[in-house]
Amino acid sequence: MVIIADVRHTKVEARKAEAWKKAMINFPPIAEEEAFVGPLIVSAVMGNHPVRRVYVDTGSACEIMYEHCFLKLRHALRKTKKNISCPLVGFTGERSWSLGEITLHVTVGTIPMIRTEMLTFIIVRSDSPYNVILGRTAMRKMGIIPSPMHGMVMFSTPYGIGCIKADSQEEYCCAHVEVTEDKPKGELPNKVEGPEEKLFINDKHPDQHVLIGRQLPTEFKRKLRSLLKKHKEVFAWTLADMTGVPRQITIDGEKFDTQHKLNTRPHVEPIKQKRRSLAPERSKVACEQVADLVKAGILREVKYQSCVANPVMVRKHDGGWRMCVDFTNINKACPKDCYPLPKID
Template identity: 30%
Template sequence: MTLKFGDPDLEGLKFLQDDPLVITPIIGNCHVMRVLVDNGAFVDILFHNTFIRMGYNDSQLTPSDAPIYGFNHMECKVKGAIQLAIIIGEEPREATQMLNFQVVKAASTYNAIIGRTGIHTFKVVPSTYHMVLKFPTRNSVGEARGDHKMAHSFYVITLRPDRTGGQPAEDLVPIPFDPLDPEKVTYIGASLDKPLKDRIKTFLQENNDAFTWTVAKMPGIDPNLITHRLKVDPTRKAVKKKKRTYAPDRLEAIKKEVEKLLEARFIEEVQFPEWLANPVMVKKANGKWMMCIDFTDLNDACTKNCYPYQGLIP
């Protein structure tokens, strides 16, 4: 039985990108969307929120000591393991295997990840270029096509700020820098030993000149050292959006934010822009406005990295 790929496998793909291979298999009698096939992962992962939505509970997990590390070399919390049946492909060329999923409690745009363990169990050969994976079955070669449109949108979803806000991993205690200015403060873990806590506090206060409290006082980076450029497809036409009208409170917030960025020299005025997008105002949990820019058109014209490091979310 030969597993091969060719031009017919490219039919239906509107454009070619370096998108991840995302499929919708049946896991434990549930059709689970957004399952990433990743030969860079060693184990098969089922994220805890998906595990709960599938109708399972933590009492059904078996203890697991399998260490899982992210790109930042931080160990992820494994709740336990569970063995579930997974079906890929369609009748009459489908395959069923039992996989041992590590249930991980972490935020992810995916519901599950099939790693090298699952890939080898199914004897799967994935091709991200053709957006399909192929595998042997009793009835010739089976295949599971990736959802190209869904995978293409994950780049934007992954980089979208978390609207709910992150929570600290432990209780924190404030370390003031200036007794006369209560806003100049940082935080350290409350569970630290007192001698270590005192040493950190002393060190931070002795080096308070390394901290800045306004963007205007942040030093810039010499362009000779590093320069960021957008890799825009030269065949794409630049998009200039029409000017929006804003409510008075939003307009005032936009003016203040623009003045702050101009003062810090983070932005500069351009008389004849090629691309033009409107600000999008989002109200934060504290009631203040946050100014974002709608870069949808520009993002669509740029080459994508579909495996972004989530720790670098702007």
């Protein structure tokens, strides 16, 4: 009978200990003009690391930690990462593969109204203004109830109802989306402004620029701009500026041959690839680029070809086209280097 009484007492204590998790959570009424506009960006403590820019996303089925945040954790925590090979499927169906997963203690709220749980994060390599995304799994486990209209999240704790207000200063970089006009097919949308800043140093070519770090001090930017404008002739602004490398150079009266020759296998005959048709847009751009290279003296016409390779048009990040050449046959005809370059990080 004593054992039965102890078991019943333990169950009653457990029910009392869990009673605070069933506390009722109510949000106060709010006028429409006072409603919060922006995503729910909060702060939390993860593995004893204070982490900002934590996005509470009700549409995410898992917890995400971006690689740039993971790399800032202590080495002891990074060593606990587990390698997994599960794909993440986005809203539009695109797939991205994770770099692994890590389990951390996550604490939200302010003392004494805090809630701590163990959460597993999937590590993803992607450019994002956020450090971490808390999905529905974390909300269910930590009892988080979000209210985008109030700009806050509430959760139950042993000492009452905890509350976290969204960081309003993150609204601009995380939530501001400009409405752009519909672009023609094939034209890429404008990219989000990155950590680089455009610098125009040649008045004769106002459409060309160089990139410098946006985080540089103002005085350093001014000196750097003055230095680049002073030595702007070192840049090739047009194809005609690419004068090439002389076939011979003289150093201390001694001549050195600078010509390059492919080391091909003697038994391999030159291959003439069959002509591949390009789409009208790509063909037009390729013809324009070839005409510019011929005009600058970089290319010349060859009437009797021994080896022919097709051009390949590759889309650039700014929406333009880059003309490349399919050198797969030439690569097969050349022996591989037994001493390749070391891995450069």
